[in-house]
Amino acid sequence: MKLVICAGPATTGKTSVLRHVVRRLLKKGSSPSYLKIDVLYADEQAIMEREFAIPSKTVYSGELCPDHCNVMVLGDALEWAENQKSDLLLVETAGLCLRCSPYVEGSLGFVVLEATSGMNLPRKIGPMLTLADMAVVTKIDLVSQAEREVFRARIKESAREIRVVETDALYGTGIDPLIKTISEAKEIVFPLYLRGNPPVGTCTICVGKKEIGWKQHFGVVRPLEGEIFYRGE
Amino acid sequence: MKIDSIKIMGGFDKSGANEAVEEVIFKMGDIASIVGPTGCGKTTFINDIELFANGDTPSGRKLLINDLPVNADEAVSDRHDHPVALISQHTNFLSDLPVQDFLEIHGSVRQHQNIPSVVEETLEFANKLTGEPLIRESPMTELSGGQTRALLIADAVIIGNAPIILLDEIENAGIHRTRALQLLKQYEKIFIFVTHDPRIALLSDFRIVMENGGMTKIIVGDEDEKAVAKEISKLDDVLLHFRTRIRSGEQLTSHELVAHLKSLGYLT
Ligand SMILES: Nc1nc2c(ncn2[C@@H]2O[C@H](COP(=O)(O)OP(=O)(O)OP(=O)(O)O)[C@@H](O)[C@H]2O)c(=O)[nH]1
Ligand SMILES: Nc1ncnc2c1ncn2[C@@H]1O[C@H](COP(=O)(O)OP(=O)(O)OP(=O)(O)O)[C@@H](O)[C@H]1O
Ligand SMILES: [Mg+2]
Ligand SMILES: [Mg+2]
Ligand SMILES: [Zn+2]
Numbered sequence: 001m002k003l004v005i006c007a008g009p010a011t012t013g014k015t016s017v018l019r020h021v022v023r024r025l026l027k028k029g030s031s032p033s034y035l036k037i038d039v040l041y042a043d044e045q046a047i048m049e050r051e052f053a054i055p056s057k058t059v060y061s062g063e064l065c066p067d068h069c070n071v072m073v074l075g076d077a078l079e080w081a082e083n084q085k086s087d088l089l090l091v092e093t094a095g096l097c098l099r100c101s102p103y104v105e106g107s108l109g110f111v112v113l114e115a116t117s118g119m120n121l122p123r124k125i126g127p128m129l130t131l132a133d134m135a136v137v138t139k140i141d142l143v144s145q146a147e148r149e150v151f152r153a154r155i156k157e158s159a160r161e162i163r164v165v166e167t168d169a170l171y172g173t174g175i176d177p178l179i180k181t182i183s184e185a186k187e188i189v190f191p192l193y194l195r196g197n198p199p200v201g202t203c204t205i206c207v208g209k210k211e212i213g214w215k216q217h218f219g220v221v222r223p224l225e226g227e228i229f230y231r232g233e
Numbered sequence: 234m235k236i237d238s239i240k241i242m243g244g245f246d247k248s249g250a251n252e253a254v255e256e257v258i259f260k261m262g263d264i265a266s267i268v269g270p271t272g273c274g275k276t277t278f279i280n281d282i283e284l285f286a287n288g289d290t291p292s293g294r295k296l297l298i299n300d301l302p303v304n305a306d307e308a309v310s311d312r313h314d315h316p317v318a319l320i321s322q323h324t325n326f327l328s329d330l331p332v333q334d335f336l337e338i339h340g341s342v343r344q345h346q347n348i349p350s351v352v353e354e355t356l357e358f359a360n361k362l363t364g365e366p367l368i369r370e371s372p373m374t375e376l377s378g379g380q381t382r383a384l385l386i387a388d389a390v391i392i393g394n395a396p397i398i399l400l401d402e403i404e405n406a407g408i409h410r411t412r413a414l415q416l417l418k419q420y421e422k423i424f425i426f427v428t429h430d431p432r433i434a435l436l437s438d439f440r441i442v443m444e445n446g447g448m449t450k451i452i453v454g455d456e457d458e459k460a461v462a463k464e465i466s467k468l469d470d471v472l473l474h475f476r477t478r479i480r481s482g483e484q485l486t487s488h489e490l491v492a493h494l495k496s497l498g499y500l501t
């Protein structure tokens with residue numbers, strides 16, 4: 001099983017990019033599953049089922065921070081994808097909390113940013129960018145070449161090692177390097193750990209326990225199927 | 234990567250038939266035009282170039298650089314110096330930085346040694362292209378359509394210094410066309426114009442004709458056409474003169490028209 005986590009601020013084009021990813025992966029004979037984590041509303045599951053008929057799922061994090069929710073449910077979700085006979089789980093996050101970052105060690109994490117968001121954005125978003133393996137820049141059809149170049153340079157300045165892919169996600173132009181990187185990604189090995197340090201808080205994730213799966217945590221937890229509940233003394 | 238030439242291998246038109254033109258080569262220093270009716274695929278063609286199409290776009294075209302297939306991975310991704318600058322019908326500046334500040338940032342991203350001088354050169358070039366000079370302190374988002382196009386071109390040529398520059402219908406933007414072509418000819422680059430403008434088409438080294446999504450033929454101007462082009466330039470100048478007069482709120486007279494046509498030798 002491979003794990004690919006796609007993060008990025010709202011409406012930057014995550015789903016648009018993932019649709020091209022799924023189309024090309026299916027062509028290569030891979031069988032991906034898709035999980036969307038959002039707070040209140042998401043229509044991606046229907047899109048993925050209608051367009052590609054791949055196993056798809058939505059998780060609403062409700063009152064949990066969606067990135068914390070991700071840590072809770074990802075263990076179960078990988079099991080679910082395994083049962084669907086998938087070789088790859090694609091996770092699209094809600095991308096609301098810029099302080100957290102949802103990437104997991106030993107898996108591929110990429111961030112989707114829009115070129116239209118202004119040249120300073122890469123300086124503002126922290127770990128969501130700096131801990132990603134790749135940055136996909138969308139909406140390049142709408143901005144000048146010069147601003148694209150500055151945007152790219154600003155990404156590199158915040159995350160020196162990151163690979164940058166620019167795309168017009170309406171057509172999926174230029175995303176082949178992303179597909180290649182996904183295809184070459186390693187199989188995941190349990191136990192899985194979060195890459196970064198979550199912000200200071202009160203639950204076991206917040207205090208730095210990074211192992212994936214709700215069974216590894218105490219306090220307010222939740223499994224993939226079901227409500228949040230309190231676990232512990 | 235030093236680019237000497239690019240070659241486009243034809244793909245398919247909208248009906249899926251092979252393109253009549255099997256390949257077209259652009260050499261450094263070439264100025265070419267793409268012509269054809271609305272919706273015939275001109276924009277799609279230059280997009281194929283900017284994307285280093287490799288049979289993976291709707292047209293199935295393939296791009297070769299210096300006669301070799303392009304590794305899009307190396308060429309397009311992870312580089313600040315993308316060799317193609319596309320100035321499209323939608324391209325815009327979104328930054329509200331003052332023109333000069335933005336150009337300085339772009340100059341430093343492009344690692345120019347002498348940033349003030351490339352910025353000056355860029356502003357000077359842009360001002361030659363547009364009728365209304367740019368104010369360097371004004372925010373980029375406040376530039377007019379013509380000023381924006383002029384600055385996009387100047388920045389791509391001088392600061393971006395891209396070897397391949399694609400321009401999609403710049404004629405409607407108040408750019409001084411003849412001067413633009415004369416200025417651009419001084420730079421060793423490949424310029425490809427998508428255009429409905431006879432003057433730009435005729436001043437090009439050759440033009441590609443498109444129909445229904447495919448390239449149908451390549452026309453290289455012969456001596457006879459060059460003579461025609463000269464006359465069309467003169468007529469266009471007459472039109473331009475009258476356009477300027479109308480713009481500045483004046484009334485035209487038949488006396489003036491006759492005088493102009495006489496001076497060109499069309500009336501005796
Ligand atoms: N012009 C242009 N529009 C784009 C591009 N990528 C995405 N869009 C548009 O941007 C909007 C949002 O795209 P989505 O793919 O839904 O974005 P998202 O990140 O999945 O959004 P959420 O999941 O709701 O946060 C849609 O209307 C897309 O058609 C692009 O490269 N160019
Ligand atoms: N070879 C092709 N195969 C399939 N579809 C194509 C092909 N060429 C163009 N198209 C489609 O035809 C439509 C019109 O093409 P395009 O926008 O490139 O035309 P255009 O010549 O630039 O028009 P205009 O003069 O109005 O700007 C687009 O939707 C494009 O995707
Ligand atoms: Mg989405
Ligand atoms: Mg067009
Ligand atoms: Zn959080």
